[in-house]
Amino acid sequence: MREVRVLLIDDDEDDYVLTKGIFDEVSNRYAFYWVNSYEKGISAILKKQYDVYLVDYRLGKGTGIDLLTEAVNSGCEQPIIILTGKGDTTIDVQAMNIGAADYLIKDEIDSSTLDRSIRYAIKQAETLKALKSSESKYKAVFEQANDPILISDQSGKIHDINNGGLKFFGYSRSAIMKLQDAAIFKNLNDREQFGTLLEKNGSLVNFECELISGQGIVSYCSLSSFIQTDMVNLSEVYHTIIRDLSYRRNKEERSVNLGKMSISEHIAKGLGEEIRDPLSTINLAIDELASDNDITGNETVQSYIEIIKNNCNKVNRLVQNFISSTETKTLNLQRHNIVEVIEAAISDTEDLMTGHNIKLIKELVPYEQMILIDKPKIKNVLISVIMNAIEAMHSYPKTISITSTIDKDVYEIAVADTGTGIESQNSEIIYEPFFTTKKRAGGLGLTHAQRVLTTHNGSIKFKPLANGSLFLIQIPIYHESKLWI
Incomplete structure (x- = not known):
């Protein structure tokens, strides 16, 4: 056994x-060793020469509490x-609040009491050292992780968040610490369900939701x-x-859209042939x-x-437009300035906006x-979306x-x-062929827009606003020509 x-x-030499x-x-x-002054004692502590320190409360120049405070602030890990x-x-x-391992009254000390106090103090110090080491490793993982890590509680109070989380949610640390964690959930029902399941099971794996x-x-x-359990705050x-999972979900949505496009193209061509034959007979x-x-x-x-x-x-x-809107045509891909394309689409619809007394707000990122x-x-996709807005x-x-970003x-x-x-029950079917809520409209504009953007590996998404609608058109910026066409 180690000494x-x-x-x-x-x-006091008598002590x-x-x-x-x-x-x-x-x-x-x-x-057993002895030093007879505050200065020699703190020097030995800072040099980490001993395993346990017995410190008298009265040390002449200072007190044992003063020495304890200085030792703890200097990072002393040995029990005092x-x-x-x-x-x-x-x-x-x-003494206990500052970090003393024990507090003994000299007149009550005997060999058994002293031995037990030292053994317990060493064991406690080893436990605390292990906890600090574990905490240090966790803190390193917490701060360096790319995935966001959030620490909150049942009430929704945010206790901590790592740098990955600050970057993901776009908040400063001081700003997000003032929020409830419900602020990062798009739907409050998801936050309630998340908390309920977590409280019930104690853990939760792969709970999917929108943040x-x-x-x-x-x-x-x-x-x-x-x-x-937070042992410090007992909570x-x-x-x-x-x-x-946005990338995965976008791939799944694109796969679904491609499947729907293939089916609708097949149906459109078959239906077109079935309609054209009787139309030809009627015209003849x-x-x-x-x-x-x-x-x-007979004029009548x-x-x-x-x-x-x-x-x-x-x-x-109508049949021709339907077939055209569902056909997968080879793209004529060339390098263009996207801002100029947007400006051209706005220019083609500007007179109509002026005629309807529509105010245009334009903020395009160069x-x-x-x-x-x-x-x-x-360009036709942009015109179609702008026309819908008009x-x-x-x-x-x-x-x-x-606007653009x-x-x-x-x-x-x-x-x-x-x-x-757009009414919520219609938000999922606005891209379906012939769906429209307008009079004298073909209902193929958004169908064609989605097909064009999908073949560009892009997307079009609808988001409801408090007053109106928002369509987000995403076009990939390719550094190499890797497109599905």
Whole structure:
């Protein structure tokens, strides 16, 4: 068994003699030493020369509490036991609060008491050292982790968040510490369900929900959390690791969209052929009927024939537009300045906006790098979305806001209006062919826009506003020509 080096710091030689006598009765595993001043004692502590320190409360120049405070502030990890000539509860509490391992009254010390106090003090010091080491490792992992890690509690109070979390949510530390954790959940029902499941099970793995940043960016995330008891504050806290699944979800949505596009293209072509055959027969019959000598002079019949022909042509054009909107055509990809493409789309709709007394707010982020796109198709997408915004506004004030941002390898265009908005039950079907809530509208504009952006590996997303609608158009910025076409 390793010898334990014990240092007595006491300016009274008589106390040294008495204490040494007690040690002589204790197991020989202790090596006992003595210094007789505050200065020598603190020097020995700072040099970490001993395993345990017995410090007298009265040291002439200073007190044992002063020495204890200086030692703790200097990072002393060895246990310090305070000795005093008489019991004083105030000194006892003060010593323990600062970090003393024990508090002993000299007149009550015997070999058994001293041996037990030293053994317990060493064990406690080893435990605290292990805890500090574990805490230090956890802190390093906590701070250096790329994934956001959040520490909160059942009430929603945020206790801590790592640098990855601050970057992900876009808050400063002081700002997010003032919030409740419900502020990062897009839907409050998700926060309630998260807390309920965590309290019930004690841990939670891969709870999927949408979180929102300070800038309003919504991310689809997976939360894994467990409950831990905070021994300092005697309370339970949630340790939550957040993984951003937006990329995975976007890939899944794109896969679904590609599947839907393939099916709709197949259906459109088949339906087009089925409609065109009877239309051709009707048109042929109408032409024969119109040339009949018995009715060529009948203006009423001729006017009805003209109406039938016009409507047949309209049906034919509708079928052609439907087929065209569902066809996957090879993209003519070239490098273009995306800001110039947006400006061109705005220019083509500007007269209509002026005619409807619509205020245009435009904030486009300049981007000098050329983006690989099919310019006419992207321009038509932008025109279609702007036209939808124009047609959605029926009362004043009428405002269209067109802004852009750059996030990593994506150029995002936001088109917002102050129109009637889209009802929640329709938000999932607005890209379906022929869906429309407008009179005399074909319902193919957004279908075509989604198809064009999907073939560019981009996307179009709808977000409801308090007054109006917002469409986010995302176009990837490719540094290499790797596109699905």
